[in-house]
Amino acid sequence: MDRKAFFLIAALAAAPAAAQRTEAQLECRFTGTDFVYDCALRLERGATPIEGARVTVGADMPSMPMAHHVRPVEAKPGAAPGEYRFRLALEMPGEWAVKLRLDGPVREQLVLRYEFDDKGARPAVRRARK
Amino acid sequence: MDAYAVSVLTNIGLLGFLALSAYLVLLAGEMSFGQQAFFGIGAYCGGMLTAMAGWPLPLAALAAMAAGAAAAVAVALPTLRLRGLYFAMATLAAAEMARIGFELLHWQVEVAGEPVGPDGTQGFRGIRWVFEAGLAPEGYAVLVWTALAAVTALLAVAERARLGATLRAVGEDPALAAALGLDVHRFKLGVIAASGGLAALGGVLFAHHNTYIEPRNFDVMLGVHGLAYALIGGLGTVFGALVGVALDVGLLEGVRVFQGYRMIVFGGLVALLLVLRPRGLLDEETVRWIGRRFS
Amino acid sequence: MLADLLQNTLDGLAAGASYAPVALGFALIFGVLRRANLSYGPAIMLGCYAAALAHGRFPGLGLGALAAIALLAAVLAGAYVERLCFAPHRRGSAVAAMVASFALWMQLEEIATLMLPRHVVAFPALYEGEPLAIAGLVLRVEALAAIATAAAVCALLAAILYRSRFGLAVRALVAAPLAAELSGIRPARVFFLVFALASAIGGTAGFLVAATDAQITPMMGLWLTFKGLLATMLGGLGSLPGAVAGALVLGLVEAHAQWFLGPQLRDFVVYLLLFSLLAAAPRWMRTPSPS
Numbered sequence: 001m002d003r004k005a006f007f008l009i010a011a012l013a014a015a016p017a018a019a020q021r022t023e024a025q026l027e028c029r030f031t032g033t034d035f036v037y038d039c040a041l042r043l044e045r046g047a048t049p050i051e052g053a054r055v056t057v058g059a060d061m062p063s064m065p066m067a068h069h070v071r072p073v074e075a076k077p078g079a080a081p082g083e084y085r086f087r088l089a090l091e092m093p094g095e096w097a098v099k100l101r102l103d104g105p106v107r108e109q110l111v112l113r114y115e116f117d118d119k120g121a122r123p124a125v126r127r128a129r130k
Numbered sequence: 131m132d133a134y135a136v137s138v139l140t141n142i143g144l145l146g147f148l149a150l151s152a153y154l155v156l157l158a159g160e161m162s163f164g165q166q167a168f169f170g171i172g173a174y175c176g177g178m179l180t181a182m183a184g185w186p187l188p189l190a191a192l193a194a195m196a197a198g199a200a201a202a203v204a205v206a207l208p209t210l211r212l213r214g215l216y217f218a219m220a221t222l223a224a225a226e227m228a229r230i231g232f233e234l235l236h237w238q239v240e241v242a243g244e245p246v247g248p249d250g251t252q253g254f255r256g257i258r259w260v261f262e263a264g265l266a267p268e269g270y271a272v273l274v275w276t277a278l279a280a281v282t283a284l285l286a287v288a289e290r291a292r293l294g295a296t297l298r299a300v301g302e303d304p305a306l307a308a309a310l311g312l313d314v315h316r317f318k319l320g321v322i323a324a325s326g327g328l329a330a331l332g333g334v335l336f337a338h339h340n341t342y343i344e345p346r347n348f349d350v351m352l353g354v355h356g357l358a359y360a361l362i363g364g365l366g367t368v369f370g371a372l373v374g375v376a377l378d379v380g381l382l383e384g385v386r387v388f389q390g391y392r393m394i395v396f397g398g399l400v401a402l403l404l405v406l407r408p409r410g411l412l413d414e415e416t417v418r419w420i421g422r423r424f425s
Numbered sequence: 426m427l428a429d430l431l432q433n434t435l436d437g438l439a440a441g442a443s444y445a446p447v448a449l450g451f452a453l454i455f456g457v458l459r460r461a462n463l464s465y466g467p468a469i470m471l472g473c474y475a476a477a478l479a480h481g482r483f484p485g486l487g488l489g490a491l492a493a494i495a496l497l498a499a500v501l502a503g504a505y506v507e508r509l510c511f512a513p514h515r516r517g518s519a520v521a522a523m524v525a526s527f528a529l530w531m532q533l534e535e536i537a538t539l540m541l542p543r544h545v546v547a548f549p550a551l552y553e554g555e556p557l558a559i560a561g562l563v564l565r566v567e568a569l570a571a572i573a574t575a576a577a578v579c580a581l582l583a584a585i586l587y588r589s590r591f592g593l594a595v596r597a598l599v600a601a602p603l604a605a606e607l608s609g610i611r612p613a614r615v616f617f618l619v620f621a622l623a624s625a626i627g628g629t630a631g632f633l634v635a636a637t638d639a640q641i642t643p644m645m646g647l648w649l650t651f652k653g654l655l656a657t658m659l660g661g662l663g664s665l666p667g668a669v670a671g672a673l674v675l676g677l678v679e680a681h682a683q684w685f686l687g688p689q690l691r692d693f694v695v696y697l698l699l700f701s702l703l704a705a706a707p708r709w710m711r712t713p714s715p716s
Binding site: 021034035056058060062063064065066067069071072091097099109111113 | 133134137138141144145244253255258261336340341342344346347349351352355378379390392
């Protein structure tokens with residue numbers, strides 16, 4: 001994570017073109033129904049919120065990417081600029097690769113890895129396997 | 131068409147390559163738990179060639195197929211004299227070594243100011259050739275299915291020709307095939323090379339569909355699913371493998387009633403199906419029966 | 426350096442002792458049925474999930490009662506797998522039986538996640554005190570329990586196979602299936618009981634592993650099947666003493682490789698060892714009878 005932050009800062013300082021990288025932050029709340037989450041997504045490009053984008057959100061399981069594949073949903077613009085809200089219904093808890101597709105003012109495709117459980121979602125950390 | 135339907139169709143096509151490669155090995159009389167490694171090698175090779183070296187996708191796909199075929203031969207050369215579970219375990223061990231190899235692979239280059247390339251367990255982001263070429267999901271689904279149709283047609287023609295009969299003879303009774311003057315070992319190696327290349331082609335297309343791959347994508351679950359698809363679809367025809375994939379990914383995933391219980395339904399269905407038809411839905415007898423109807 | 430080597434060896438033997446009953450159950454099924462049961466681990470996992478569920482509902486239950494629940498549920502799940510995947514394919518295709526057992530694996534795993542949807546489920550700990558220190562070496566109390574359990578399981582299995590009528594029937598079926606059937610042994614019944622026995626052994630082993638870790642995840646099924654398969658393979662498929670030896674070798678290789686090379690290369694070394702053994706010495710890998 002630190003290294004990524006370093007890259008970002010280095011890139012911001014060095015090349016303005018590199019600042020055009022899209023940054024996405026995801027926050028999810030468990031709804032109480034099994035494996036359904038209410039999520040808020042923040043999109044930025046070079047510290048400017050991305051507004052008016054059409055955002056489609058899908059999810060795949062890393063260990064069976066093509067067979068466990070969640071029906072993509074369209075995100076709705078949230079209250080804050082650059083915020084998008086959507087409801088994600090997963091098949092089971094655990095790690096998921098959340099796939100974002102942006103159309104409109106910004107065309108982009110991003111994959112975020114998050115771990116989902118009954119407390120919500122956190123960026124997945126890689127533990128050594130047992 | 132609905133975006134979800136397009137993505138499901140693409141997934142069926144991608145898994146179709148894997149199931150076909152498992153089917154080829156099964157026909158040759160062996161069972162592989164390791165086809166996911168060649169799928170992964172294809173994904174990594176193809177992704178690195180387009181994203182890091184700037185190759186166009188078709189060229190990268192050919193190179194990745196060659197790498198997948200070479201890897202399959204390298205695994206089979208020392209292990210092909212093993213039979214049954216022994217061969218399956220050898221392929222599994224090789225595939226797990228390949229997966230750990232992906233975990234250890236750190237090689238990134240700067241592309242447009244961003245590091246691009248495999249970053250161990252953190253995965254390999256930014257395989258954007260298809261995205262940047264402006265190909266929409268529908269277009270990509272057509273591309274995947276065209277490639278799959280071409281491969282399937284090729285295999286179907288080969289099956290109707292003498293090659294198919296030879297393959298089944300080698301798979302079902304290698305001693306008899308050898309007595310008839312066939313070089314069984316070399317023939318099997320050829321089939322395994324083809325299976326590795328096919329899996330790799332699926333892998334390249336998967337990597338460019340997803341734009342992101344990671345070592346865990348290619349663990350044993352993927353390979354065993356491919357094997358299961360080939361077997362439940364049936365060993366009588368090349369179309370069986372595709373029927374197997376469509377049954378799981380298309381039918382069961384498409385029917386939302388099974389949401390949350392899909393694997394319970396699928397697991398039970400497969401086990402029951404195999405009781406009734408141990409060589410799958412479209413087994414040899416059924417295929418002959420259908421063939422008589424239409425000739 | 427020497428202390429590290431000794432400590433690794435001790436840890437490896439302890440891990441090997443916890444693998445040994447897992448491998449024994451797997452090898453028992455393979456040795457008698459000549460079929461690999463991929464659902465072996467998931468059935469045991471389901472047993473542990475049942476115990477965890479009971480622990481959550483009735484916190485007063487002791488470890489003994491929970492172990493009994495885990496064992497019983499594992500045997501039931503194992504019996505279900507046998508009926509659906511192995512009984513119908515007894516004379517038929519080994520591939521079909523194996524793929525069917527894989528299909529039920531998916532099913533058992535989903536049942537487990539529906540029972541307890543959390544990704545990591547708390548499990549009552551076997552022992553919460555400090556580990557023992559002997560002559561500068563650290564020995565966990567759980568390891569002692571694993572070693573004692575492995576020894577007890579080996580002794581009990583040997584007694585069943587060599588001292589009981591059932592054991593005689595099993596050995597007869599393996600050595601001369603046709604002659605055994607002609608002398609009135611019913612293979613279907615014997616195979617079913619072998620499955621139940623293997624599930625009970627595996628259930629014991631799985632419960633011990635879960636209680637040592639004080640947690641279970643849906644990955645446990647894969648873990649158990651893999652450890653059983655690897656140890657059985659390393660020891661020469663189908664031989665019971667070989668399975669125990671394979672389990673100890675697996676534990677030792679893992680412990681040393683982890684210490685010197687780290688966790689990723691640890692797994693790599695294990696697979697490399699298995700691949701090399703298969704490629705270089707296929708004859709070593711062929712032991713005909715399970716005795």
